[in-house]
Structures are given as C-alpha cells and as structure tokens.
Amino acid sequence: MNLTHGYRLVAAPFFHQSIDWSSRLLVGGGVEEEQGRFVARLAWRVPTAAELAALAIDGAPTKRDELDGCLCLFALPQHLQTAWWDMLDRARPAGTTHLEGFDAFVHEVGSLLAFKELPVPGGATFELVASQPGQRSIGWNSGGARPEGLAFDRSPRTPWPLSPEQRPARLWGAINLGNEAIWAVLVNLAAEQMHDMLAQHFPGLPAPATHGDLAASFLTHLADYPPIRLRLEPGEGYRLPAGGVLVDACTLDMHEPAVLLLIGDRGEKGR
Amino acid sequence: MTPSVAAAAGPLELLVLQPTPFCNINCSYCYLPDRQSTKKMSSETLRQSLDWVFASGLVREPFSLLWHAGEPLVMPVDFYEEAVALLGRANQSGVRVDHSFQTNATLIDARWCDFFLRHDVHVGVSVDGPAFLHDRCRRTRQGAGTLDRVLRGIRLLNEHQVPLFALTVLTAEALAYPDELFDFYRTNGINSVGFNVEEIEGPNISSSLLGSGMRERFRRFFRRFVDLACSADPPMVVREFQTSTAALLGPRYVAGSRTQENKPWAIVNIDCEGNFSTYSPELLGFSSPRHGSFALGNVFRDSLDDVIASERFRGLEEEIARGVEMCRQECRYFAFCGGSAPANKFFENGTFASTETMSCRLQKKVCLDVVLAWLEEHPATPARESEPTHA
Numbered sequence: 001m002n003l004t005h006g007y008r009l010v011a012a013p014f015f016h017q018s019i020d021w022s023s024r025l026l027v028g029g030g031v032e033e034e035q036g037r038f039v040a041r042l043a044w045r046v047p048t049a050a051e052l053a054a055l056a057i058d059g060a061p062t063k064r065d066e067l068d069g070c071l072c073l074f075a076l077p078q079h080l081q082t083a084w085w086d087m088l089d090r091a092r093p094a095g096t097t098h099l100e101g102f103d104a105f106v107h108e109v110g111s112l113l114a115f116k117e118l119p120v121p122g123g124a125t126f127e128l129v130a131s132q133p134g135q136r137s138i139g140w141n142s143g144g145a146r147p148e149g150l151a152f153d154r155s156p157r158t159p160w161p162l163s164p165e166q167r168p169a170r171l172w173g174a175i176n177l178g179n180e181a182i183w184a185v186l187v188n189l190a191a192e193q194m195h196d197m198l199a200q201h202f203p204g205l206p207a208p209a210t211h212g213d214l215a216a217s218f219l220t221h222l223a224d225y226p227p228i229r230l231r232l233e234p235g236e237g238y239r240l241p242a243g244g245v246l247v248d249a250c251t252l253d254m255h256e257p258a259v260l261l262l263i264g265d266r267g268e269k270g271r
Numbered sequence: 272m273t274p275s276v277a278a279a280a281g282p283l284e285l286l287v288l289q290p291t292p293f294c295n296i297n298c299s300y301c302y303l304p305d306r307q308s309t310k311k312m313s314s315e316t317l318r319q320s321l322d323w324v325f326a327s328g329l330v331r332e333p334f335s336l337l338w339h340a341g342e343p344l345v346m347p348v349d350f351y352e353e354a355v356a357l358l359g360r361a362n363q364s365g366v367r368v369d370h371s372f373q374t375n376a377t378l379i380d381a382r383w384c385d386f387f388l389r390h391d392v393h394v395g396v397s398v399d400g401p402a403f404l405h406d407r408c409r410r411t412r413q414g415a416g417t418l419d420r421v422l423r424g425i426r427l428l429n430e431h432q433v434p435l436f437a438l439t440v441l442t443a444e445a446l447a448y449p450d451e452l453f454d455f456y457r458t459n460g461i462n463s464v465g466f467n468v469e470e471i472e473g474p475n476i477s478s479s480l481l482g483s484g485m486r487e488r489f490r491r492f493f494r495r496f497v498d499l500a501c502s503a504d505p506p507m508v509v510r511e512f513q514t515s516t517a518a519l520l521g522p523r524y525v526a527g528s529r530t531q532e533n534k535p536w537a538i539v540n541i542d543c544e545g546n547f548s549t550y551s552p553e554l555l556g557f558s559s560p561r562h563g564s565f566a567l568g569n570v571f572r573d574s575l576d577d578v579i580a581s582e583r584f585r586g587l588e589e590e591i592a593r594g595v596e597m598c599r600q601e602c603r604y605f606a607f608c609g610g611s612a613p614a615n616k617f618f619e620n621g622t623f624a625s626t627e628t629m630s631c632r633l634q635k636k637v638c639l640d641v642v643l644a645w646l647e648e649h650p651a652t653p654a655r656e657s658e659p660t661h662a
Contacts, residue, residue, distance in 0.1 A: 013447075014447040014448070016401075016403050016448065016451065077450035077451060077453070077454050078454040078457075078458065079450065079453060079454055079457065079499065079503075080450075111495075111498075112450060115449070115450075115491065115495050116447070
C-alpha cells in the first residue's frame with residue numbers, strides 16, 4: 001500500500017528548528033502482530049520525495065486550528081536539558097527512584113511550552129518511562145489504560161465515534177530525555193481517516209464501537225499500510241495532533257536505555 | 272564659565288566620544304547616517320575635546336567616559352593609549368573616570384584585551400543572540416553575518432578575563448526566543464546583559480516592534496527572561512531589571528528633576544571633528560527645521576558659556592523641558608522614569624514637546640510593570656543596586 005496524505009509533521013512555531021525531514025523519517029513496510037500487540041515490520045526505508053511531501057511541511061501553519069491538526073516537533077532549550085541531567089546527577093548518589101525536583105522540572109517544561117504557544121492541557125500529567133535498548137516497541141504505559149505496541153493515544157475503550165464535546169484522556173506528547181536519539185513510530189492518519197479508509201476498502205465491516213476496535217480493524221485489514229518512524233534527538237519532543245493517532249516508539253538502534261517524558265491530557269473527566 | 276552658569280548646567284555624568292563615524296559592519300537598524308565615512312578624530316581634536324570638557328566646570332564624580340559610534344575599535348589601540356595620557360593631563364583635579372567602550376567585538380585581539388585590563392575598561396558588546404537572530408540584522412556591507420567574528424571577540428575577552436556586558440537589540444522576531452537568548456549568553460560566558468528595542472531613529476524610520484500586540488509580546492518576553500535570569504546560578508544581571516528595581520525602590524522623580532538624557536549637560540557628546548551636543552547621544556549629527564543642527568558648538572570655537580547663552584540651546588532646552596513637564600503631568604510612570612529620552616521623542620513624534628514613545632512604552636513601562644510584579648512575588652529578594660549602562 002502507498003502512503004496517503006494524512007496529518008502533517010511540522011516544526012513547532014517559535015522553536016527555531018531547522019529540520020531536514022528526509023534524514024529524520026523512515027517509511028515502513030506495514031505492521032504485524034507479535035505477542036498480542038501490533039508492531040511495525042522490520043522493513044524500513046527512506047521516504048520518496050512524494051512521500052516526504054505528503055508527510056511534512058517546512059513552514060508551520062499560522063492558524064491555530066490547522067496547527068492543532070499537525071504533529072509538532074519541538075526541542076527543549078539547553079538550560080532545561082542541563083536542569084534534567086543535573087537532577088539525575090543529584091538523584092544517583094541517593095540511590096532512590098524518587099526524583100527530587102521532578103515537579104519543578106516539569107513545571108518549567110510546561111512554562112516553556114506555554115510561552116511557545118504550545119501549551120500543555122490544564123492538569124496535564126507527566127510520567128517518565130524508561131525502556132531497554134533494542135526493542136521494536138516500548139512498554140510505555142504503566143497505567144494499563146493503553147495497550148502495548150502501536151495503539152491509539154487514548155484508552156482502547158474510548159467510544160468511537162466521539163461527539164465533538166467529548167475530550168477523552170490521551171497522550172498529548174512526549175519528550176526524549178535520554179542521551180541518544182529514539183524513534184517515534186506513527187501512522188500518519190487520524191482516526192477519522194483510518195475509519196474512512198477501512199470503509200472504502202472493506203465496506204462490509206461492522207462499525208467499530210471503540211477506538212480499540214478501530215485500531216485493531218485498521219491494523220489487521222490494512223496491515224500493509226506503511227507506518228513511519230520519526231527520529232527524536234535528545235531533548236526533542238512532539239505534540240500529537242488532535243483527533244486520535246496511532247503511536248509507538250522503538251529503541252532498536254539505541255545502546256543505552258531510552259527515557260521518555262510522557263505528557264498526558266486528563267481529558268474532560270480529569271479536570 | 273561664570274559660577275552662575277556652571278551652577279545651572281550639569282553636572283556632567285557621561286562624556287560620549289565618537290572618534291569615528293565609521294563602522295566596519297552595517298546593521299539594518301543602525302541610526303548612524305554617516306557610518307560609511309572613514310573620518311577619524313585627530314590627536315589635536317582629542318586633546319582639545321578633553322581640555323574643553325575639563326575646563327568647562329561640568330565634571331564631577333561620578334563621571335564616565337564612553338567611546339561609542341561608529342565602531343570605536345576601528346581606531347588603533349595607540350589612539351586610546353594617547354587618550355588615556357591626555358585625559359590624565361586634562362583631569363588636573365583627579366576626578367575618578369570610569370572608561371567604557373561599546374563595540375561590536377569583531378576587531379578585538381589580545382592587544383585590545385590587554386588595554387581593557389590595564390585601564391579597567393567596561394566593555395559593552397553589541398550582540399543579538401544566536402545566528403538566526405544576530406545575523407538577520409547585524410551584517411557586513413556585503414550582506415554576510417557577523418556572529419562568528421563577534422564570538423571570536425567574546426572568546427578572547429573571556430580568555431583574558433575581561434568582564435563584558437552584552438547589549439542586545441530586540442526586534443519583533445527576538446521576542447519569541449527568551450530561552451534561546453538565555454542559553455546563548457550562558458554558553459558564551461556572558462552574565463550581564465541589557466536590552467535595547469529596535470528604535471526609530473535617524474535613517475531607521477520604522478521598527479518591527481510597532482505592530483499590534485507588541486506590548487503584550489514584549490511583556491511576556493521580558494517576564495520569561497527575568498524568571499530565567501533570576502533563577503540562574505549565579506543569577507544573570509539584567510540591566511532593565513536593575514534599573515527598574517532601583518526606580519521602584521529608590522527616590523522618585525518629582526517636578527523639576529530630570530534624567531541623564533533630558534537634563535542639559537549631564538551628557539556631552541563629541542564627534543570626530545570636535546562638534547558637541549548634549550542630551551541623547553543619538554541626536555549628534557542630526558538637525559531639525561526648528562532648532563537647526565543639534566551640534567551646539569565645536570570644542571575649538573565655542574565656550575560652554577556661549578553655547579548656554581545661545582538662542583539655539585535655549586530653544587532646545589525650552590522644548591525638551593516642556594516635554595518632560597508633559598510627561599510629568601500625563602504619565603503615571605513619571606515618578607519612576609523621569610521622562611522619555613529626547614531622541615526617541617524627536618524621531619518618533621517629531622518634537623521634544625511630546626510624551627510617549629515606543630521605547631518608553633516597552634523599555635520603561637513594561638519593564639517597570641514586570642519587575643514590580645516580580646518583586647511582589649519575591650518579597651524576600653534584597654533590592655539590587657542599580658548600575659545602568661548607557662548605550
């Protein structure tokens with residue numbers, strides 16, 4: 001299957017990043033089931049010019065609602081990255097898993113993102129997830145609300161479709177706090193587009209009742225649809241587009257543990 | 272000079288000497304109309320300028336000598352060695368003199384560093400931050416960026432342990448990047464900074480900061496930068512934070528009191544040919560239909576008494592004083608500000624008898640608002656001494 005136009009990847013405004021997308025992105029050869037989860041097949045290649053054009057745009061949209069529909073790549077400034085490593089250095093001798101200063105650190109991250117007009121949702125959650133290197137998919141959901149592997153940014157029990165006023169709890173974005181690049185694995189289509197594509201190719205399928213149903217149906221019936229990999233350098237993060245997206249991460253090329261700061265939106269119920 | 276005239280003028284706090292109008296770079300927002308001219312101050316003019324200043328009766332402590340516009344380091348080190356010697360001779364009463372240079376740093380070498388150290392010179396470096404900000408405006412005449420050369424100069428200053436102060440011109444673009452500016456300063460060993468806004472002055476007839484919503488954008492920028500600077504270890508010194516704190520916690524301006532820039536003869540500016548002015552340094556080299564040239568005299572030709580008695584100076588002083596009084600009557604910030612700079616009023620409003628300018632809106636009012644809010648949120652913070660730098 002060919003990659004189609006979906007949500008776009010952009011450098012978040014006001015972060016001044018010069019991103020060579022062709023060196024940041026890989027296109028996959030579909031997905032497969034492994035131990036009850038969906039993972040990207042090990043068949044990555046560089047994107048063609050047409051695929052790059054479908055995936056990324058160089059200038060970020062200036063209209064807020066257009067930007068909300070994009071995956072925004074951003075980077076922490078050096079002083080925040082330094083603050084993170086200083087915090088770890090202070091924690092190491094104590095041999096504790098409690099990171100003193102973590103709340104203040106994530107407050108600073110939130111302040112930065114608010115200043116840059118990429119505000120985290122009110123009451124956002126911040127969770128650190130460490131993963132072993134060499135994994136096709138990371139076990140990044142300690143709460144159990146999200147299945148392993150390539151899955152939606154929200155609970156699989158989230159109803160499908162959502163009414164416009166419903167705002168479920170979801171993953172808002174993530175930041176690479178390790179000292180090696182990590183790969184985000186994504187499907188470049190929002191839930192609505194996945195649903196439309198399924199209906200177009202398989203008109204007889206029963207309508208999904210939840211986001212979990214939709215994900216399983218898409219990844220099973222359209223298993224050849226190419227996922228993408230986006231390289232996140234240390235200190236870089238992404239804000240996911242609104243509308244529900246399939247997301248994962250892999251640590252295949254890494255030598256040291258990966259550390260991701262997951263930023264969650266509690267949704268309407270959490271407020 | 273008669274005692275009555277001397278009593279009414281000054282005291283002179285800041286002498287700005289402009290040894291050449293020439294600048295080796297060509298910034299897009301520069302206010303200097305003759306920055307391509309390679310004229311240089313002669314030894315004779317230098318000697319006469321210093322003799323004139325110290326004979327004027329204006330000089331008292333504290334007294335600062337600033338070498339400024341165009342690029343002062345275009346002149347050789349030997350010129351300044353001679354200046355120091357001549358200054359020692361002219362300064363017979365032994366007034367303590369603080370020396371300052373405002374430079375783009377592109378010409379700094381080890382010999383300059385040695386000179387700065389030997390004479391305890393305060394070095395202000397004009398640098399606008401990372402390349403994507405700095406090189407947009409601060410370019411060579413061929414259009415190339417200058418940051419690499421500036422950083423080479425800053426590295427030399429740091430290696431020779433010459434303290435430096437960074438002066439950054441803020442454009443609208445820069446207001447989105449307080450974190451990037453903070454990181455830039457830290458990375459390059461800079462711990463003392465000041466911000467100028469892109470002003471409408473001379474040939475720079477517009478400013479990116481005139482757009483709508485700019486006051487709020489400037490407020491957000493300054494607040495974030497203050498938060499970063501104050502929480503750094505050690506805290507970064509921010510000129511606007513210091514001056515605003517001093518204004519809020521120190522004596523108030525009242526009727527009749529004036530600032531350095533709007534008080535006659537508190538600043539004397541002398542160009543390479545010995546022409547002199549007072550008030551804002553940016554006025555020297557310009558004229559107006561109403562007042563003629565703002566160069567009020569020449570050190571070879573005119574005594575201070577004659578200039579003070581002249582109709583041109585009295586007309587200028589009357590209009591500037593009227594403008595200060597208008598500020599006092601109309602602006603609730605006056606007690607902390609003392610009136611906007613005459614150069615900004617003239618270039619923005621066309622007359623000194625006017626009030627608000629973009630510069631006072633952003634650099635004075637917004638900075639005072641932000642610092643007041645910050646001080647209220649940090650009541651235990653000791654008042655910091657003000658050490659304003661004019662540039």
